Amino acid sequence: MRFGVLQFPGSCDDRDALAACGRVGDARMVWHEESDLDGIDVVVVPGGFSYGDYLRAGAIARFAPAMQAVARHAEAGGPVLGICNGFQVLCESHLLPGALLTNESLRFACRQVDVLVESGNTAFTRECGAGERLSIPVKHQTGRYFAAPEDLDALESRGGVVLRYAPGHNPNGSMRDIAGIANEAGNVVGLMPHPEHAVDPLTGSDDGLRLFESAVAHVTGAAREPVTA
Amino acid sequence: MRAKVLIRPKEGILDPQGKAVEGALPALGFDGVSHVRVGRLVELDTDDPDRLEELCEKLLANPLIEDYEIEVTK
Numbered sequence: 001m002r003f004g005v006l007q008f009p010g011s012c013d014d015r016d017a018l019a020a021c022g023r024v025g026d027a028r029m030v031w032h033e034e035s036d037l038d039g040i041d042v043v044v045v046p047g048g049f050s051y052g053d054y055l056r057a058g059a060i061a062r063f064a065p066a067m068q069a070v071a072r073h074a075e076a077g078g079p080v081l082g083i084c085n086g087f088q089v090l091c092e093s094h095l096l097p098g099a100l101l102t103n104e105s106l107r108f109a110c111r112q113v114d115v116l117v118e119s120g121n122t123a124f125t126r127e128c129g130a131g132e133r134l135s136i137p138v139k140h141q142t143g144r145y146f147a148a149p150e151d152l153d154a155l156e157s158r159g160g161v162v163l164r165y166a167p168g169h170n171p172n173g174s175m176r177d178i179a180g181i182a183n184e185a186g187n188v189v190g191l192m193p194h195p196e197h198a199v200d201p202l203t204g205s206d207d208g209l210r211l212f213e214s215a216v217a218h219v220t221g222a223a224r225e226p227v228t229a
Numbered sequence: 230m231r232a233k234v235l236i237r238p239k240e241g242i243l244d245p246q247g248k249a250v251e252g253a254l255p256a257l258g259f260d261g262v263s264h265v266r267v268g269r270l271v272e273l274d275t276d277d278p279d280r281l282e283e284l285c286e287k288l289l290a291n292p293l294i295e296d297y298e299i300e301v302t303k
Contacts, residue, residue: 106245
């Protein structure tokens with residue numbers, strides 16, 4: 001069971017993501033010019049500022065050879081997790097609906113937040129119970145989730161909202177407190193908080209590990225834990 | 230051919246950058262300025278102006294959140 005962590009010029013959370021994946025499985029970096037994901041079961045698109053975030057965050061990374069390979073991987077049902085800038089890249093790539101806009105405050109938000117697991121039916125939350133509260137840090141200036149109201153309704157009704165900021169914890173003005181979403185099949189998930197920075201109690205929380213453990217369970221087909229509300 | 234592409238946040242989408250600019254104006258003595266929206270301008274040369282719209286849809290603008298106008302100058 002192997003993770004592949006994408007590495008764009010300007011990525012900065014790639015090493016933490018690699019370390020987080022390494023706690024639960026094998027992991028290697030995937031340089032942005034690679035177009036072969038053979039042997040990789042789970043893709044992580046990490047945080048940072050891919051290609052300097054020029055034009056719009058994530059807009060240019062979409063055209064990287066590695067992202068074309070990720071699109072094929074996702075199409076075939078392979079799990080893909082986009083964190084922060086990775087979430088922006090997945091939205092720009094149309095692997096996830098919606099867009100991330102500048103924080104309402106215009107400020108860079110860097111703090112620990114609580115998020116509530118809304119859906120355990122994804123490759124990255126299957127080991128979480130619905131309603132489970134996770135403490136994970138955010139650090140971004142372009143994290144305000146936006147979609148047209150009718151698209152938000154569709155997203156909600158199909159259970160596509162995976163994580164929501166706990167009441168009072170929305171750091172960016174995201175619509176309906178959305179912190180993370182999934183595609184229809186549940187194999188592609190994007191979120192603004194950084195689970196890879198919450199894998200050791202030393203740094204305040206290891207709740208982020210739940211997402212990586214879920215991916216392992218998803219790939220290895222481990223029996224799903226009973227969901228407790 | 231020379232072209233200009235003007236990209237701006239869609240009507241109705243909160244533009245905090247515009248709000249920040251608007252909020253700074255009274256302190257500088259500019260009263261009565263409202264509805265400030267901040268966008269961006271891309272200038273380029275192209276051999277194939279017929280494909281500019283596709284170029285905008287695919288890269289220069291995100292049609293979900295931004296409107297764009299193309300002006301071919303000469």
